[in-house]
Amino acid sequence: MSKIAIFPGSFDPFTKGHEDIVRRSLPLFDKVIIAIGNNAQKNRYFEIDYIIPKIESCFEKTDNVEVKVFKGLTAEFAKESGAQFLIRGLRNTTDFEYENSISQANKYLWKDLETVFMITSPHLAYISSSLIRDIHKYDGDVSGFLPYKI
Template sequence: MKRIALFPGSFDPFTKGHQDIVQRGLKLFDEIVIGIGNNANKKRYFPIEVIKAHIQSSFSPEDNVKVITYDDLTARIAREVGATFLLRGLRNTTDFEYENGISQVNRFVYEEIETVFLITSPHLAPISSSIIRDLHRYGQNVDEFLPYSLSNSVV
């Protein structure tokens, strides 16, 4: 049986920390589906189509990484794409507290789903999408934190 993991998030933007989780996850799973979800509690800063294209180009040599967008419950999308695992990265204990609750709800919605947590590599732990958005918003080049260039991206 193929081990498929869904790596869900808003990825606004997708960082080198996210990329690291996917690359390390490929050692555990046969396929990873990166799911860019629409979070009703967040207003996107970068257009979802732009981020999707950047993520796809970052993994273009990998045929076992797919990128989708969705507007539904993560557990339902996992079932739809044939994933029995959710892949999540943890930078700190705050992330764990938040992700633990979500993983319990996902199991309620889709009993067969298992959440696998990978601890962020230490040199990438300080990177967060919200910090990158703030830096970018005020004109700071953020390309060193991303697996692609945003220098020409307009918001």
């Protein structure tokens, strides 16, 4: 049975921190699906149709990475995708407490779903999508945070 993991998030935008986790997790899985949650209630800063090709451009030379969009519950999308694993990055203790709850909720929703964590590389651990949006809003240079040009 092939080992499939989903890497879920809103990726608004997809950062070097996200890329770090995907690349480091690839040796563990046969396929990693970068799953963009399309949450209707949230107004995105970077549109989904703008972000998908950007993310795909990062993994052109990597054949076991796919980019998909989903609505609804992450656990259900994992089940539909045949993914028994969920991969997540941890940057600090605030992330840990949040992810601790989410991973148990996902386990409640689908008992076979295992969340596997990696600690984000230290030089990328301060990067977050919200920080990038704040800096970009005031015309700050965000190029150092993104694995593609915007």
